Amino acid sequence: MSLAGGLxxxxxxxxxxxxxxAEDRDPQATALVAELQPQTGRAFLVGLTxxxxxxxxxxxxxxxxxxxxxxxxxxxxxxxxSSPFTGGAVLGDxxxxxxxxxxxxxxxxxxxxxxxxxGLAAATREAIHLLDAYGRDVILVxxxxxxxxxxxxxxxxDTVVLVLMPESGDAVQTIKAGIxxxxxxxxxxxxxxxxxEKTRRLIQxxxxxxxxQAWRPPILMASAAxxxxxxxxxxxxxxxxxxxxxxxxxxxxxxxxxxQEVVALVAERARDEARRVLDGDTAVGxxxxxxxxxxxxxxxxxxEVLGQRGPQGGS
Amino acid sequence: MPAQASTERQAPxxxxxxxxxxxKVGLDGHDRGVKVVSRALRDxxxxxxxxxxxxxxEMVVEAAIQEDxxxxxxxxxxxxxxTLIPRILELLKERNATDIVVFGGGIIPQxxxxxxxxxxxxxxxxxxxxxxSIIDFVNxxxxxx
Ligand SMILES: Nc1nc2c(ncn2[C@@H]2O[C@H](COP(=O)(O)OP(=O)(O)OP(=O)(O)O)[C@@H](O)[C@H]2O)c(=O)[nH]1
Ligand SMILES: [Mg+2]
Numbered sequence: 099m100s101l102a103g104g105l106x107x108x109x110x111x112x113x114x115x116x117x118x119x120a121e122d123r124d125p126q127a128t129a130l131v132a133e134l135q136p137q138t139g140r141a142f143l144v145g146l147t148x149x150x151x152x153x154x155x156x157x158x159x160x161x162x163x164x165x166x167x168x169x170x171x172x173x174x175x176x177x178x179x180s181s182p183f184t185g186g187a188v189l190g191d192x193x194x195x196x197x198x199x200x201x202x203x204x205x206x207x208x209x210x211x212x213x214x215x216x217g218l219a220a221a222t223r224e225a226i227h228l229l230d231a232y233g234r235d236v237i238l239v240x241x242x243x244x245x246x247x248x249x250x251x252x253x254x255x256d257t258v259v260l261v262l263m264p265e266s267g268d269a270v271q272t273i274k275a276g277i278x279x280x281x282x283x284x285x286x287x288x289x290x291x292x293x294x295e296k297t298r299r300l301i302q303x304x305x306x307x308x309x310x311q312a313w314r315p316p317i318l319m320a321s322a323a324x325x326x327x328x329x330x331x332x333x334x335x336x337x338x339x340x341x342x343x344x345x346x347x348x349x350x351x352x353x354x355x356x357x358q359e360v361v362a363l364v365a366e367r368a369r370d371e372a373r374r375v376l377d378g379d380t381a382v383g384x385x386x387x388x389x390x391x392x393x394x395x396x397x398x399x400x401x402e403v404l405g406q407r408g409p410q411g412g413s
Numbered sequence: 414m415p416a417q418a419s420t421e422r423q424a425p426x427x428x429x430x431x432x433x434x435x436x437k438v439g440l441d442g443h444d445r446g447v448k449v450v451s452r453a454l455r456d457x458x459x460x461x462x463x464x465x466x467x468x469x470x471e472m473v474v475e476a477a478i479q480e481d482x483x484x485x486x487x488x489x490x491x492x493x494x495x496t497l498i499p500r501i502l503e504l505l506k507e508r509n510a511t512d513i514v515v516f517g518g519g520i521i522p523q524x525x526x527x528x529x530x531x532x533x534x535x536x537x538x539x540x541x542x543x544x545x546s547i548i549d550f551v552n553x554x555x556x557x558x
Contacts, residue, residue, distance in 0.1 A: 114481035122429045185430060186455035193465035199472040205479055210460045
């Protein structure tokens with residue numbers, strides 16, 4: 099059976115293989131995602147982001163439990179950093195979700211960021227589409243815990259949950275980095291450690307300074323480790339989903355996301371195309387290679403490369 | 414058309430990463446060895462998914478399939494290796510996933526290691542294994558030296 103057929107018929111291996119193709123930037127993955135596109139758009143996409151160690155994976159585990167109790171299926175994509183030196187990685191998010199391994203309604207995939215910035219991997223978008231086509235009701239995406247630059251999550255998910263923990267200076271850092279704006283729901287995790295109330299006030303004060311929005315992000319308290327406050331957290335996430343649907347924001351978000359995705363696809367192709375032109379037997383490529391004194395103008399070269407677009411690329 | 418449109422992407426062999434699932438199978442809690450091996454694999458450029466302690470053969474095989482790994486590395490100190498490792502091989506067969514190779518580590522006597530290799534385990538790393546031999550193992554495509 100074809101990979102697409104296997105995936106649509108619920109074959110876990112086909113799904114897993116397809117995600118690997120996307121991770122390896124294999125051309126077959128693009129074709130597959132394009133083929134499956136009509137089957138997508140049904141899943142609810144939830145992002146979990148926040149500084150390292152705030153409890154994103156533990157929260158994902160607890161949320162999966164609640165979502166399963168409510169009879170919905172889940173896909174989890176958990177991104178961890180890759181070593182910039184070897185490209186290798188130890189992906190440790192899955193450990194926290196071990197108890198769901200044998201549940202057929204849960205599919206968990208760990209991803210190395212493989213040099214992609216922004217808290218995600220280049221293939222995260224494709225993996226979301228594939229899980230969506232596979233028929234998952236909810237897709238949870240856990241970003242790399244990088245603290246500041248994981249803004250990309252807001253361009254690929256319906257609802258972004260920002261995970262903080264009490265009294266760590268973490269909330270202050272987050273506020274400074276301007277990450278508050280991307281949060282649709284705040285959760286202060288590890289309330290069992292105490293000090294959560296102070297963190298809540300910090301966030302509230304910071305939000306009071308911002309512009310008044312139609313959606314006021316709620317601030318939830320939870321202990322993922324003790325599985326306390328998880329039902330209310332999921333309800334708050336669903337509350338945001340309902341708001342998006344009623345306000346027309348969901349359509350707007352998805353349109354925005356589509357645009358971002360096209361930009362990303364074009365950028366990826368353009369980068370490869372530029373390398374091909376510069377490495378190939380082209381006038382500009384030859385000049386670059388023969389240049390010894392470093393006097394070439396990169397802006398002029400870029401214009402030239404853009405001018406070269408098309409002769410081999412057009413199909 | 415879509416297939417055509419994507420040929421400008423980075424060549425797959427440039428980006429293709431090997432993936433390995435490591436796990437502690439059985440009930441003992443000695444995870445030092447498996448963590449050292451996981452880091453050695455990472456340093457060899459592998460993406461390691463560490464599944465953690467107290468994994469059953471069923472969990473290991475299911476996780477390996479979801480993660481689409483090239484290899485499974487299991488560590489056992491409980492003495493149950495002669496039942497748990499063959500069970501993993503059996504489950505891989507049932508799932509048509511025998512392309513996923515299995516290697517082991519921990520406390521496994523030589524006779525048992527030989528017997529396990531006979532039934533399809535590609536390598537057993539004993540307690541004194543050098544990190545270099547693990548890296549060589551990866552570079553040979555998860556085949557014994
Ligand atoms: N006390 C307490 N500890 C928690 C809670 N939730 C998670 N932890 C612990 O916090 C640590 C980090 O948890 P993770 O879930 O791995 O955090 P993470 O945000 O996914 O971490 P990275 O993926 O590395 O960024 C672990 O030791 C957890 O056991 C909680 O509610 N209370
Ligand atoms: Mg995590």
